[in-house]
Amino acid sequence: MNTTSKCLNCSQAVSGNFCSNCGQNTSMHRITFMHFITHDFLHGLFHLEKGMLFTAKESLTRPGKAAIDYIEGKRIRYYNVFYFILILIGINLFLGNYYDQLAEIYLGESSEKMNNALGQKIDDFFTNYAKILIFSFVPLFGINSFFLFRKRNFNFSEHIIIAGITFLGILLITTFGRLISFLDFTQNFDIISNIINGITGLAIFIFPIFSYYQTFKDYYKKMPFTFRILLFTLLILIELTAFLLVTVGFFSQWGFVNGSKIEL
Structure with a gap:
């Protein structure tokens, strides 16, 4: 040497x-x-692996504090959050596709394709751009929190970091739920899958509240924070609904404006 x-x-x-x-x-x-x-x-x-495991642990157990640490410059121990998100999106898409194949073999459930031109176009769009669409949740979270949580004086990019770590935690919970869902193909443990799926759904809903509470609890009292986090959730739902309407409208050439019936 x-x-x-x-x-x-x-x-x-x-x-x-x-x-x-x-x-x-x-x-x-x-x-x-x-x-x-x-x-x-x-x-x-x-x-x-050490960096990924540490980042996963911090994102799940103390997402708000991890985001603050990262923003304040304590970054060397963290794996790149956005690379990690893309990896988990890929894993979830693979697991979802593999689950559908097994369901067709073992449960006799066929993932039928939409039987009309519009439905097929929409299905292809969501299949081809799944990673981009899922990843777009991060800027949505960031935009909403930037306008709703202003007291801490974080800039927009810093809100994107908070959103990224929050969304990483959501994806980790989702990945765990997907893995457990493969118990559906067993005889004695399929009930565990149903229970875990219910818990996972509740955890995904609660996790953003937990993350943003950790981040901003010292700057808002409980009632103002509750109002803001409820509005945050409502905005996400409105934005997703608007996106779905625009997507259907685009592929249908806005046929529903003229009263045409759209079959999905």
């Missing part, structure tokens, strides 16, 4: 263990198979 006086990555003069310009380690070693396995691969894998 050699320690260089000049960074081999950017040629910046260095005096410590890391380059002050690009951050590369100044202690270089020749790449061997054993060192690759024991250091580069396992070391990198361990730190990746």
Whole structure:
């Protein structure tokens, strides 16, 4: 192992263990198979999992405080929240598709395609753009909280961080529920799936309240906070309803305006 006086990555003069310009380690070693396995691969894998597990734990148990820590600069222990969200969206889409396939095999439930042109277009749209549509919840959360929770003087980008960590917690709960739902294909434990699904639905509804309460509890009394979080939830529902109406209107060429019947 050699320690260089000049960074081999950017040629910046260095005096410590890391380059002050690009951050590369100044202690270089020749790449061997054993060192690759024991250091580069396992070391990198361990730190990746450690960061993800820590971020998952913080997002579930103290989302509001985790968001504040992140905003205030305590970020080194956190895995990138938005990368994590995209990973979980992919996992949930995979699990949902796999569940449908198993349901068709073991339960005789066929995921029938919509049997009209409009329904097929809408179904294809939501299938093709599922990741983008699910991820769009983050800016929706951020916009609503930016206008409703102003006392803490967070800017819009900081509200996006709060929304991201909150939504990450929701996705973690959703992923757990999806995994448990595979108990539907067992004879003796399917009732557990039904119970967990009910608990999961309630937890998803409560979790944003828990997260935003942790974040803003020192700035709002209970009644003002309750009013704002209820309005926050109502705005999300209104925005989602408006989006669905616009989507149906777009693919139907606004046929419902003329009184045409749309079959979904």
